[in-house]
Amino acid sequence: MEQDIDATLHAIWEANRLLRDEGERMAASVGQTHARRMVLQTAGSGATVPDIARRLRLQRQSVQRVADQLVEEGFACYQDNPRHRRSKRLLTTPAGDDVLGRLADVHDDWIREIGELVPSAPWGDMRRGLEALVDALKTKKPETQNE
Secondary structure, three states, X not given: OHHHHHHHHHHHHHXXXXXXXXXXXXXXXXXXXXXXXXXXXXXXXXXXXXXXXXXXXXXXXXXXXXXXXXXXXXXXXXXXXXXXXXXXXXXEOHHHHHHHHHHHHHHHHHHHHHHHHOOOOOHHHHHHHXXXXXXXXXXOOOXXXXX
């Protein structure tokens, strides 16, 4: 059983690497990077940079740099936040919404292609298995180094 678990986890890591590469390719097809895409998608109709960083599990400073670039290039804008004086909300602009719409089209085409390449894959079973793995990893307590 341990060998199956190990082999499965390695397959997941490899799939993750390939998925990240594909995310970069899709974002590049509309002149963006995967990081910019993720910040735009997460900002949507309004979120603070710290909120976006928490959701994406990234450093606030790196999200701030990407957000500032998106604002400078007209894909997003800052708006006052009624709940916090200093932490403005980042929102997509019409240009940002256009990019996200084009990305959604590219993504939908890619999903159809994957479905055609692997039509017999047990997608529902895989999803449920990965969800169970995620739940287990979230509840697993890290071992301390001094034990």
